[in-house]
Amino acid sequence: MKVVHKIIIGNALAIISIALVAVFSYHEFNLIQDKLHFVEIADTFNASLLKMRLSEKNYFLYGDKSAVLRIKNELVKNGEMIQSLKFNIIKSVGRQEFDKLLGFFNNYKNEILKIETAGSPKSMEADVRDAGHALKRFSENITRLERKKVNKIISASRKTLLYFFCIIIFTAIAATYLFFSKLFRSLRKIEKTAKAISKGSFEKINEKISNDEFGSVMLAVNSMSEELQNREDQLVQSKKLASLGILTAGVAHELGNPLNNISMIAQTYLTLYDKLPDEDRLDYVNTVLSEAERIKDIVQDLLDFSKPKGKDFNIASLNSVIRNSHRLVNNMLHVSGIKSEFDLQKDLPPVFIDKNKIQEVIVNLETNAIQAMSPGGMLFVKTRYKENDKYITIEVKDTGKGIETEYLNNIFDPFFSTKGTEGTGLGLSIVYGIIEKHKGKINVKSEIGVGTTFIIELPVYTLKED
Amino acid sequence: MGSGYRIMAIDDENIVGKMIKANFEPDGYIVEVFLNAKPALERLNEEKFDLVITDLKMKDIDGMEVLQTIKKESPETKVIMVTAFASMDTSIKAFRGKADDFFAKPIKIADLKACVKKLLDK
Numbered sequence: 001m002k003v004v005h006k007i008i009i010g011n012a013l014a015i016i017s018i019a020l021v022a023v024f025s026y027h028e029f030n031l032i033q034d035k036l037h038f039v040e041i042a043d044t045f046n047a048s049l050l051k052m053r054l055s056e057k058n059y060f061l062y063g064d065k066s067a068v069l070r071i072k073n074e075l076v077k078n079g080e081m082i083q084s085l086k087f088n089i090i091k092s093v094g095r096q097e098f099d100k101l102l103g104f105f106n107n108y109k110n111e112i113l114k115i116e117t118a119g120s121p122k123s124m125e126a127d128v129r130d131a132g133h134a135l136k137r138f139s140e141n142i143t144r145l146e147r148k149k150v151n152k153i154i155s156a157s158r159k160t161l162l163y164f165f166c167i168i169i170f171t172a173i174a175a176t177y178l179f180f181s182k183l184f185r186s187l188r189k190i191e192k193t194a195k196a197i198s199k200g201s202f203e204k205i206n207e208k209i210s211n212d213e214f215g216s217v218m219l220a221v222n223s224m225s226e227e228l229q230n231r232e233d234q235l236v237q238s239k240k241l242a243s244l245g246i247l248t249a250g251v252a253h254e255l256g257n258p259l260n261n262i263s264m265i266a267q268t269y270l271t272l273y274d275k276l277p278d279e280d281r282l283d284y285v286n287t288v289l290s291e292a293e294r295i296k297d298i299v300q301d302l303l304d305f306s307k308p309k310g311k312d313f314n315i316a317s318l319n320s321v322i323r324n325s326h327r328l329v330n331n332m333l334h335v336s337g338i339k340s341e342f343d344l345q346k347d348l349p350p351v352f353i354d355k356n357k358i359q360e361v362i363v364n365l366e367t368n369a370i371q372a373m374s375p376g377g378m379l380f381v382k383t384r385y386k387e388n389d390k391y392i393t394i395e396v397k398d399t400g401k402g403i404e405t406e407y408l409n410n411i412f413d414p415f416f417s418t419k420g421t422e423g424t425g426l427g428l429s430i431v432y433g434i435i436e437k438h439k440g441k442i443n444v445k446s447e448i449g450v451g452t453t454f455i456i457e458l459p460v461y462t463l464k465e466d
Numbered sequence: 467m468g469s470g471y472r473i474m475a476i477d478d479e480n481i482v483g484k485m486i487k488a489n490f491e492p493d494g495y496i497v498e499v500f501l502n503a504k505p506a507l508e509r510l511n512e513e514k515f516d517l518v519i520t521d522l523k524m525k526d527i528d529g530m531e532v533l534q535t536i537k538k539e540s541p542e543t544k545v546i547m548v549t550a551f552a553s554m555d556t557s558i559k560a561f562r563g564k565a566d567d568f569f570a571k572p573i574k575i576a577d578l579k580a581c582v583k584k585l586l587d588k
Contacts, residue, residue, distance in 0.1 A: 256550030256571045257479050263572035264485040271575070272488065280488075287481060334523045 002212045003183070010175060017168050021161065028157040035150045038092035041085055042143035048074050049136050056132055059115075060125050068115055075109050093142055101142070104135040186214035193221055200413060200429045201436070202229035236430055254298050254331050258291040265291075301328050301359070312354050315461055318383055318392055319344040321355055325362035326381070329370065337375030343382040348392055352461040357434045364427050365396040365454050372400030372452065391440070391457035402448040411444060469494040471586050472514070476506045476532065477521040477548065482573075486519060489575050490582070503527035507535055515543055516586055519569075519578070522549035533563045544585040548573060 001009075052074045055067035082089070082105065090098045108131040111124065118124050189205050196203040204222045209215045265284045269276070276284075301324050322344060333340055362381075369379050380397040403411065412432040435442045439459050446452040473495050475486040483499030490497050498515075500506035504526050510518070518536055522529035533545050545564075550571040561568065567581050 254550075260550060260571035260573060261479060261481040261485075264482065264575060267575045268485050268488050272492070275492065291481070337528065 003214070006179060006212075010179070013175075014168075014172070017164070017171075021164050021168075024160065024164070025157070028153060028160075032150055032153055032157075034088065034092050035146050035153070037088055039143060039146050039150065041081070041089065042139060042146065045078060045081070046136070046139055046143060048078050049132075049139060053132050053136065056128060060122075060129075068112065071112055075112060079105070079109070092146065097142055101138060104131070104138050107131045108135045183214070186210065186218070190214070190217055190221055193225065197221075197225050197228060198413075200232075200433065202226070202232070251298055251302050251328065251331070254327065255295055258294040258298075261291045262288050297324075298327060301325075312356065313352055314355060315350045316353050316355050316358075318348055318351050318353075318358075318394065318458065319346075321353070321358050322362055322381060322383065322394070325359045326366065328359075328363050329366045332367065332370050333379065336370050336373070336377075338370050338373055338377045338379055340379040340381070343380070345383050345385055348383060348385050350461045351392060351458050353438055353458065354434075358438070358458075361431045361434050361456070362394075362396070364431050368427060369396055369398035369400065369452070372402075373398050374400075385460070389460070391459055394456040394458070395453055396456075397451060397453040399451040402450055403444070403446040403452055404448065405446075408444060408446060412442070470496070471516045472496045472498070473582070474498050474500065474506060474510065474515045474518045475520075476500045476503055476518065476524070476529075478502065478524050479521070482521070482548075485575070486578075489579065493579070495582075503529070503532045507532065510536060510539065510543075514540060517544040517546065517582060519546045519548060519582075522547055530559065530563050533565055537564050546578070546581065546585075 052071045055064075055070045055074075058064040059067035059071075082102065086098065089101075093101075108128075111128045111131040115124050115128065189207060193203050193205050202225045204225050205218045209218050265288050269281070269284050273281075322342075326340075326342075332338075366379060366381070370377075373379070377399045380395065382393075382395040382397070384393040384395070385391075412428050432442055435456055435458075441457040443455045444452065445455070471494075473486070473490055475483045475497060476499075477483055478501050480499075480501055483501070487497040487499055498509065500509065503520070503524050506518075506520075507527070518532075520529050520532050524532075529547060529549070533547065536543050536545055544566045546567045546569060547563075547565040548569045548571060566585050569578060569581075
């Protein structure tokens with residue numbers, strides 16, 4: 001269900017409950033009004049009855065003839081009133097009670113009428129008094145009952161309204177909680193993924209995509225993430241091709257030396273063949289072979305570097321990967337007038353790595369270090385392992401200009417570059433990604449004017465990783 | 467032919483020195499080989515050499531610096547620069563630094579010999 005629908009339904013429910021309360025209140029008020037109306041009529045009726053009974057007493061005690069007339073007048077008045085308000089009275093007390101009332105009334109009326117025809121009033125006294133008393137008692141009784149009912153209705157309404165209020169408040173809180181908790185859960189998921197994307201890890205929202213606006217946002221975030229991943233892959237490949245260009249120039253130079261060695265040996269071999277002792281000839285040919293091997297290694301390194309990403313995890317020796325990587329940047333060091341010092345700890349335990357990727361990391365960090373230094377700088381590469389540690393540490397340290405503290409937090413972000421237009425800002429984010437994939441850690445320490453050190457920790461290979 | 471001329475070869479690739487030695491010594495040159503520039507420059511302080519063949523790029527001291535030091539200390543010593551990576555840029559640099567000649571790797575030994583002969587016979 002879409003959020004907008006939920007809001008509409010929520011509002012509709014609120015309106016319906018308010019309407020229910022209103023209808024209920026309206027109904028209760030009507031009821032109270034009817035009852036009160038009846039009580040009002042009954043009061044008038046009772047007052048009239050009192051008058052009649054008074055006249056009745058005057059008649060029987062003092063023989064006041066006009067009293068009978070007064071009673072009759074009252075009876076006519078009340079009879080008319082009962083008839084004209086019949087509907088209201090029935091509505092309030094029900095037909096049965098109305099009929100009873102009418103019965104008592106008519107009975108009394110008949111007794112009064114009988115007085116006129118009877119010869120001796122005294123013989124009538126008891127009957128008239130009984131009928132009058134019964135009518136009065138019944139009338140007062142239902143009046144009292146109706147009063148009681150009014151009070152009951154008021155207190156019941158008060159309770160019902162209170163219940164309504166509680167139910168509405170509870171439902172509103174529960175619905176709001178459910179609605180917002182789902183909303184915030186979705187928002188949190190989106191926020192988490194967006195943060196991950198901004199850090200260069202192109203995650204997707206894996207949970208069930210709901211059929212609402214958040215679902216649409218999640219789908220949009222997912223497709224954005226996918227698109228960014230594709231773009232980054234393209235950029236990474238082009239960045240790699242660009243650095244391959246730089247590396248190739250260096251490698252060409254690296255190849256120059258063994259080629260020259262082979263060439264010079266072959267020329268010497270040809271011109272001095274007759275004069276060369278056998279051991280020299282052997283030595284020459286062996287040297288040619290080892291120089292050819294050297295060329296093969298360099299070409300292999302270059303091939304490995306340019307290889308598109310593949311997940312070739314193998315058990316490897318970190319030191320040899322570092323040495324191979326270094327061959328690729330060797331020339332850059334020479335050209336830039338940078339000296340290098342290697343301090344690779346012997347007998348390191350093996351690591352489970354994608355050799356090409358780690359090589360890429362080392363080449364990247366060394367290239368960055370070289371670019372950060374002016375001639376005369378020093379590049380230090382160090383490996384360290386303490387027994388029983390879970391990680392091997394690699395340090396790549398330069399004596400370059402250093403990185404501003406404010407930039408340190410961002411240097412692993414994609415597209416963040418301190419090299420201006422020269423850098424793509426991808427180098428270190430790729431490095432970061434590779435180390436992450438190896439379940440390793442990368443940190444950086446830097447001091448302006450002193451240099452920068454990148455510290456990589458790679459997990460030592462243990463059997464259970466297989 | 468080259469009897470008595472002292473030649474110094476500086477290159478961090480030991481095979482280069484070894485081959486220069488193998489090719490020049492039979493012709494009567496006295497060849498000394500150095501893998502690093504620093505000891506080579508110290509040796510040049512002790513003794514005069516007629517010709518130095520030096521690589522342009524070395525680990526300890528840049529070949530251009532070697533060239534400049536030699537030309538300052540003993541201007542009459544001929545210097546041939548060698549580099550593995552021939553480019554207009556490096557060759558212009560070499561000649562600006564008053565190198566007597568410039569060779570790109572792979573070196574043609576016959577050409578190098580002819581060049582050395584020409585420079586020393588002047």
